[in-house]
Amino acid sequence: MIITKKKDITEITENLKEADAKSVFLFGCDSCAEQCKTGGKTELAEMTETLTKAGFTVTGSALPSETCYNQLIKKEYRTNEDASLADATVVLACGAGVKNIADVAASTGNGTQVTIPALDSHFLSSVDRVGRFFEGCSLCGECVLDKTAGICPHTDCPKSMLNGPCGGVDHGKCEVIRENDCAWVRIYGRLKTQGRLDLMKKITPPKDHSRTTHPRKLLLR
Ligand code: SF4
Numbered sequence: 188m189i190i191t192k193k194k195d196i197t198e199i200t201e202n203l204k205e206a207d208a209k210s211v212f213l214f215g216c217d218s219c220a221e222q223c224k225t226g227g228k229t230e231l232a233e234m235t236e237t238l239t240k241a242g243f244t245v246t247g248s249a250l251p252s253e254t255c256y257n258q259l260i261k262k263e264y265r266t267n268e269d270a271s272l273a274d275a276t277v278v279l280a281c282g283a284g285v286k287n288i289a290d291v292a293a294s295t296g297n298g299t300q301v302t303i304p305a306l307d308s309h310f311l312s313s314v315d316r317v318g319r320f321f322e323g324c325s326l327c328g329e330c331v332l333d334k335t336a337g338i339c340p341h342t343d344c345p346k347s348m349l350n351g352p353c354g355g356v357d358h359g360k361c362e363v364i365r366e367n368d369c370a371w372v373r374i375y376g377r378l379k380t381q382g383r384l385d386l387m388k389k390i391t392p393p394k395d396h397s398r399t400t401h402p403r404k405l406l407l408r
């Protein structure tokens with residue numbers, strides 16, 4: 188799941204004014220943003236009320252099941268004039284959703300519609316339970332969890348130490364985020380339980396950062 192947080196509303200209204208937008212269509216996302224309580228039905232209703240009070244004409248809203256899915260957005264633009272004719276869209280979704288809507292807007296109509304993000308995208312998370320999100324993977328493109336008992340040294344260690352722990356570990360706690368247990372102490376504990384402590388002696392080579400050159404893509408067809 189992609190974790191998003193709400194931008195300050197002033198930033199959004201200033202961006203709309205700067206774009207000289209009078210009419211606005213809203214997009215939420217019924218997937219990650221809905222679960223983060225940043226882009227579901229409730230947040231669309233709140234944004235409609237806030238922008239209306241600020242003097243904008245909100246012509247409507249849509250809540251695609253996945254706003255990052257290009258075909259769903261194209262269909263919305265094909266079938267909903269309120270979406271395609273608005274001066275601007277305000278998008279309550281992650282950056283992939285915002286980019287997707289901007290791409291569709293640029294390729295339909297006269298291409299003048301402006302796309303304004305309402306959220307900041309933060310991290311890829313696993314979900315502990317509803318409303319509790321923890322980053323577990325930084326999408327490095329070269330997974331080493333087989334050697335680290337499923338705990339990511341790239342993500343769970345603030346220094347991304349591939350061969351840890353660092354010299355700062357203090358009574359099992361991380362020197363950077365002191366409330367956290369050191370990721371490498373946790374890795375050690377799990378490997379010990381699994382009878383695989385020999386892995387602690389193996390040196391993991393530096394990551395091949397060319398694998399994460401942006402923009403990345405995956406083409407299955
Ligand atoms: S090593 Fe960590 S950041 Fe890299 S793919 Fe595996 S979980 Fe993700």
Ligand code: SF4
Binds near residue numbers: 346351353361370372
């Ligand atoms: S104390 Fe542990 S988790 Fe914290 S930076 Fe050092 S190795 Fe990483």
